[in-house]
Amino acid sequence: MSAPAIVIAAPASGSGKTTLATGLIGALRRAGHQVAPFKVGPDYIDPGYHGLAAGRPGRNLDPVLVGEDRVVPLYRHGAQGCDIAVVEGVMGLFDGRIDEHRTEAVAEGSTAQVASLLGAPVLLVVDARGHSQSLAALLHGFATFDSSVRLGGVILNRVGSERHEQVLRSACDRVRIPVLGVLPRMTELEVPSRHLGLIPAVEHGTAATRAVDAMTTLVAAHVDLSAIVALAGGSVQGPAWDPLAELAAADDRAVPDREQSSGELGGSPSTARTPHGPAPAMLSERSPLPTDPNAQAATTLSGRALPSSTELGVTAGMAQSAHAADRPVEPAPPARTGRTTTITDATAGDRRTRIGGPVIAMAGGAAFTFGYAEHRELLLAAGAQVVVFDPLTDELPEDTAGLVLPGGFPEEHAAQLSANVRLRSAIADGATHGLPIHAECAGLLYLTRSLDGHPMAGVIDADAEFGPRLTLGYRDAVALHDSVLWQAGARVRGHEFHRTRLTKAGTANAAWGWRTTQSVSEGAVVGQVHASYLHTHPAGNPDAIRRFVDAATAFESR
Structure with a gap:
């Protein structure tokens, strides 16, 4: 048996995937779960924050660099001893390596490809700023674009008010996508960055630990953890990497x-x-x-x-x-x-x-x-x-x-x-x-x-x-x-x-x-x-x- 996975994705970069994923890892750990953290793609920086939250090394799942056939084995290897895994995606859900010779429906190296290989449900993080009823159309598109990818729920991020939340929830109900969390706008959670992205957790020291604690507290207070655990469902099947x-x-x-x-x-x-x-x-x-x-x-x-x-x-x-x-x-x-x-x-x-x-x-x-x-x-x-x-x-x-x-x-x-x-x-x-x-x-x-x-x-x-x-x-x-x-x-x-x-x-x-x-x-x-x-x-x-x-x-x- 291997831990079930939940994949954190978004319509585009900058939607709040890292905040949600890191906070979710920490909140699940606080709730008594053994959490395996993963990141789609070659990124080295986000797994550092995942590792702080999980208390174990963050790992990468990158079909481009290791091949499709190694994604599940590497997942099984990294998730040993855990009862749930959180996989943070890269860029937008369907964004990946652009290859005009590739005929598969999902782009190589995309979050969608990894979710499909794992058979894991996707939790979509949407930056709610500027969204209203049209959110329903966006969610409908992401839910139906590729049948191999299962959109299991949505997290509304950076919601401005109670009225804004009500409008967004109504839009999600219209396309039958459950809302599993609503995060308010909180600028104090920003982690300093520089020319190649976030400052690595090792360099950021105690400030990184404080940021991870704040993300964990935010997610624990505003996200339905039990619903996410239930959404993750069954274990990922296949051999473990050796x-x-x-x-x-x-x-x-x-x-x-x-x-x-x-x-x-x-x-x-x-x-x-x-x-x-x-x-x-x-x-x-x-x-x-x-x-x-x-x-x-x-x-x-x-x-x-x-x-x-x-x-x-x-x-x-x-x-x-x-x-x-x-x-x-x-x-x-x-x-x-x-x-x-x-x-x-x-x-x-x-x-x-x-x-x-x-x-x-x-x-x-x-x-x-x-x-x-x-x-x-x-x-x-x-x-x-x-x-x-x-x-x-x-x-x-x-x-x-x-x-x-x-x-x-x-x-x-x-x-x-x-x-x-x-x-x-x-x-x-x-x-x-x-x-x-x-x-x-x-x-x-x-x-x-x-x-x-x-x-x-x-x-x-x-x-x-x-x-x-x-x-x-x-x-x-x-x-x-x-x-x-x-x-x-x-x-x-x-x-x-x-x-x-x-x-x-x-x-x-x-x-x-x-x-x-x-x-x-x-x-x-x-x-x-x-x-x-x-x-x-x-x-x-x-x-x-x-x-x-x-x-x-x-x-x-x-």
Whole structure:
């Protein structure tokens, strides 16, 4: 059995989904429920607030990054031990990835798609400002647009008066959509935001806790919790995701290559497959995919033309596409005694012991808040010892054999990151000596020479600065060179989400190539370092996790 789910959706962004979802999670918890929090899409920030409310990590359900077939298993895995789950949607209910080749009724990556896959009812949050009787027509449209999505009720948000509430309730009665809550206008619930959305809960500290408490109190007072529990209904059916099984499948796929591999990468290169079925077309059919890393000319980070740009179908440089058309609450890091690690699965309560696995240092703290709970679970399942550290204040953990630098907001903490000279020097020295490093977005910025004028680690021959515009969107990417994560030619789905850019870049092998409105090559592969703006979901790419742990094992043995 698995916990039943309720999906929180809205007609459009800005309707109050995060307030309602976070408050509902907290209110259900106060009422004695064990609540599993989820967020649709690649967002790292909202799950941080969900985690505060639930007392357990917020997780993501993203069909684009992990594939449709993994949505239910990941849900089942994350909901273990809970009696109800709250799934916050993304954008409007039917909004998702725009793909003219997709024929399904619901958009890929949309809240509607996830609700349909889970078989869960939708609770629609409507910003009532400006609405009157016409709300009936809006609700009728959302209830009948797609038969695979069940609209079970509505929450009226930002209602101005008792008279306004009466008019809106009458409109809902007209289309037989039950009203399960009415939230008044309350400006004091606003959570501070900046260029990429809400300030992550880890950075916002006690203010985030106060905001979550206020949301919880609001929802508890104005929403019918018992009706929502009843609406959630039966459990979600299907197998639970198992990181050990995922890695075993990755091992099976990589057996021929592992047996033949030797040297710097530590074996187990991933194959050129997509985790979601047939590989998507990213480069033009006239531009063959790169398969021999030795045949690639060096890519210039500064944006000068690739010598082989005609053949590869990509332009050079770490230039980002001009325009695009979560901070879970972390469980405590594993306890370490010498070379023995006791692993606690925070979801299932399962305890196991690994002996002698390589130490993977994972950056955390206020500057590196973007990560998926499944990343650590896969690393642990692969036999690694995962030690979380804070680059703002800590040194590199003892016996580090692999380094993960996830996403976050290093631009907000550049001075303090720069002041930790011992850590910057240790990481630069490690990179020189072949330490496997996986750096995504914030990690990429930290590895550059400087960020907004502050000295960084200097592993990547580029400078970084806060830019004039946001780069946002899914990417169908191809790995252009062998690395500690992927074999050249591997196809991966990822997501960009940043407002920084690289300048004064030197020459290095690009990590990825893709097409948007133009051909783009991005990121850098330098020795055992893979650095890129592209965020990937480890659950959708278990082959890369196995490959990285193998590289760390090889580094440790040297």
